[in-house]
Amino acid sequence: MSRREISINGRRRLVEADDRMPLLWVLRDRLGMTGTKYGCGVGVCGSCTVLENGSAVRSCQVPFEASGGKSYTTIEGLSSDASDPCQRAWLAEDVSQCGYCQPGMILEMKALLRRRPNPSESEVELALADHVCRCGSYPRIRRAAMLAAKLGGAR
């Protein structure tokens, strides 16, 4: 057990947890922030994706000990009123079916747009190539991703 300060959605949080506990469970079970989803625990499905200093990481693969001093954004921190361009694009294209994987998808897209404000369709596909959506919302994700860029999702 150790105690660390991590910044989550712009707020400093003092957390006590086992050093090896993945950030996913720190968020969900210690902090009660359930917007970050568990899908596989082995970094394959992408539903636990969060932003670490602005880049997309799979929170199931980030041990607590590696999180100290870093700044994280979860889906709750993107905006609570769905005003972020990525969220707006997701709503405009009516992407979600069950919706469980979408927080991870949206954050992966956010990270891509920060890197590449106007990505090509193939760059979008590459960025999302390792995210599972069992409902098959991919056609709308493609459209929403391009729209998010237009709406200024890089911000």
Add this chain to the structure above:
Amino acid sequence: MTTRRSFLKVVAASGGALALGIRIAGAEEPGTPFVPNAWLRVDPDGSVLIRVGKTEMGQGVRTSLPMIVAEELDADFAKVRIEQASPGPDFRSLGTGGSGSIMRLWTPLREAGAAARAMLIAAAAARWEVSPAACEAREGVVIHPGSNRRLTYGELAADAAKQPVPEKVALKDPKAFRLLGTSQKRLDGVDIVTGRAQYGLDVRVPGMLYAVVARPPQLGAKADSFDATEAKKVAGVRHVVEISRGIAVVADDTWAAMRGRDALSIEWGESPFAAFDGDEHLKALEAATAAPGITIRKDGAGREAMQGVSRKIESVYLYPFAAHAPVEPVNCTALLADGRCTVWSPTQTPNAVQAAAARLCGIPAEAVKVNVMLLGGGFGRRLGVDFDREAIEVANRIEGTPIQLVWSRDDDMKHGYFQAASAHRMIAGLDENGRLVAWEHRKVSSPHNARGVPTEEDKKNPDTVRRWAWGVYDSPYAIPAAEMTYVPIDSPVPIGPWRSVFSPPSVFARECFLDEVAQQTRRDPLELRLALLGADDPSIENRYEIAGGGLDRARMRGVLELAAEKAGWGGRPAAGRSVGLAGNVFHTETYIAYVVEVSLRKSPRAGQLPFVVHRVVCAIDCGVAVNPNGIAQQVESGVIWSLSNMKGEITVREGRIQEGFYSDFPVVMIDETPGSIETHIVESDDPRPHGIGEPVVCPLAPAVANALSRLTGSRIRRLPVRASDLSA
């Protein structure tokens, strides 16, 4: 027969609301007291709330069901919300499955909306002292055009609650619909994209502990003994308890519970199925197609007609075991305290959860409250209550502590219920002119046993057996002599309802084989299908009656023709590309056809589909199209689901399920998604709406396989498709 009156009743509501109780699916005895199982409420602020027992799992019921109410109520749709109902003591018909929500709730919800509207108008008329017939309702407002007065539904709700429920209400002429048939977006979209949506795994109850279960790695095995010493040393582990299915480790957080489970030392007993092998099972299924089995449909002389044919074409199709693999693994949260059990479950069948909790805890059903959470994908998996039972068993052992029981990804992949592996022997008999005159489809699989293993009697009863052969007995094609049969073969692999239940393997075999027959008899596959549906033959009747319903061949022709027209069927595909087609009528209700265009994928990555689907054109006839946007979404979903089945399979070695992750049971990803998926909805004369979520699955894989077979010259008769299947 119950009268209209007993289906609707004003119920008590606080704060000046109009609340109507609705009884759906009441097969009640005469004189049974009215117990509502759905509610419609108009609040003083003008908002409209409907509570129904239909689970949202991505199919869009939380949007489409409110649309139905709002239409007849003439409500402002922006103010309509839906809430999940929980089972009470006499609360049947809460389950969600079989693509039946819209169809079953269509009339009750329309009647409730129309009755509430009539009561709001009556209240306004009374206040203005005018005739109700002189008033109109629109977008949540009652208007008296004669005097230009208006009152909102919110202002009228309290008065309306004092009005009698009308004995009879007039429902709108579908031509007058303003909302139904327009594309509406998901009402709960904002909750999803902000992370507020509460799925089963997101339940957080004060004092809650987390549990994971070590289950036998071999089918049918049980723990002989276990040692929890090391598990209990893991920081955060609180309890280790044995339950009927394995050993549960209960801890402060999910991760500690998982590590505690890893630290358990368990002696698993011998499995009676230690020798079971999935490939051998498939061979046994194939061998069993040699015998005809139990007849579930016979047209004309049946298989006897094969004796007189000039030529036979015969093929066997094999379909693997497949998992549901929803991204949210199954889970359940339960608390037993003071003789009452509270359950929070992402379930498709809350009544069964309630009954299981009552039985396991030894308490009356009235003492069980089931809160239905959102589902991170359902697909039929959550019609099982196995995971609920586990959580309730643990909660029963640790009274007073809420327990969230979590299945890890590999638990979910290995210990669920599966689509049954199946073999299909297809035989076509041709006359001297090469016309298809005789047809046999023999299906062999292990029967449905999610809710118990069928008895020997069941297995001989054609009415029971028929359910395991969906897609076989309900073929829409008219062939002078046809016989469909089924052979049940036992397997230890637990089988359960999957998306489209047991239809996809049957439809795959039927629609691919029909393409073989077309190719071998040099007929266009569209033209052959249309002919078998009576396009040029007045002696073939449009109506075909089968057990449990009847289908309309004209509607089947309609979707095939529409899909073909929109796709430009008959044109020449680009070099290296090929087109294929398939169709189906699901459960005799929803008609669907796909035309697809494919090519071979150049240098696929490991695990990637060895082909590319460029374009999918879908035509669908589901009767009334409630929400066209929702229908298109489900078509896209069904296409991806069906393509995933061309990619992954569940295998069994020495009685152990081998796959545990999306890396070994791969599903379709964004870079394998078809370039375009178009949905064309038939303007149907059918005055009722029918299901969508499942019908969209069946004919896609055969359309793709047919296109690939035409491209490479070699037939695909076993799923999943390997790169080696695509060499000529």
